[in-house]
Amino acid sequence: MFAPGAGRPLLVAAVLLVLGAAATALHGPPFSVPLLVLLVLGAGFWGFFAGFFRDPERPVGHGIVSAADGKVRAVTVEGDRTRISVFMNVTDVHVNRMPLDGTFARIDSGGTGYRPAYRADADRNVARTYQLTTAIGPVEIVQITGIVARRLVTFVTPGDSRPRGDRFGMIVLGSRVDVLLPTARITPTVRVGDRVWAGRSTIAETRA
Numbered sequence: 001m002f003a004p005g006a007g008r009p010l011l012v013a014a015v016l017l018v019l020g021a022a023a024t025a026l027h028g029p030p031f032s033v034p035l036l037v038l039l040v041l042g043a044g045f046w047g048f049f050a051g052f053f054r055d056p057e058r059p060v061g062h063g064i065v066s067a068a069d070g071k072v073r074a075v076t077v078e079g080d081r082t083r084i085s086v087f088m089n090v091t092d093v094h095v096n097r098m099p100l101d102g103t104f105a106r107i108d109s110g111g112t113g114y115r116p117a118y119r120a121d122a123d124r125n126v127a128r129t130y131q132l133t134t135a136i137g138p139v140e141i142v143q144i145t146g147i148v149a150r151r152l153v154t155f156v157t158p159g160d161s162r163p164r165g166d167r168f169g170m171i172v173l174g175s176r177v178d179v180l181l182p183t184a185r186i187t188p189t190v191r192v193g194d195r196v197w198a199g200r201s202t203i204a205e206t207r208a
Helices: 007-027 033-052 120-124
Strands: 070-078 081-088 095-097 102-110 127-134 137-144 151-154 167-172 175-182 186-188 202-206
Touching: 070 175, 081 186, 081 202, 127 151, 127 167, 137 167, 167 175
Parallel strands: none
Antiparallel strands: 070 081, 081 175, 095 167, 102 127, 127 137, 137 175, 151 167, 186 202
16 A cells, blocks of 8 residues: 555656666667666666555554654653654655544644754754644644655645544655653653554553
């Protein structure tokens, strides 16, 4: 299964692959180096985009689950909220999922620049913030761009309600996703360096 938006790049790569294969077959031995290069490029591009846009079905985890594939880069208490930040690299699945059941109250875009997403000052990068109304109170999900990953994709609109584990967007070429939870209502279950998977890995448990 592929993420929304995968059709065009996969089609272009497939056309290159077919053209390269057809031209190589028609040319016959001894094979032309440019034709072989075209064939290899077509296969390489298709393989890259197929891997990049993959969107596998997953069993939904319990508690509050990760919004992104990757490694936990920070678990910090910021006043009455706890931030759990996950860094995505280019080999991760790039589709982001709901950490818990919620309704999208607002979706805002802002920030400036494209600093490396693993740096602390990447908080000021171009980002998209999703404000959720949930059973444990207000929750925010922030998609943050990086030095390479600069395209934020949204699958939802304000007013939409989605269950835990459902897809709400993606970041093209990786980067970072932060989830901000009410500190008084949750207990984090991950530490910096832990590997997590969107929709499947529990990052926090709720408490009364």
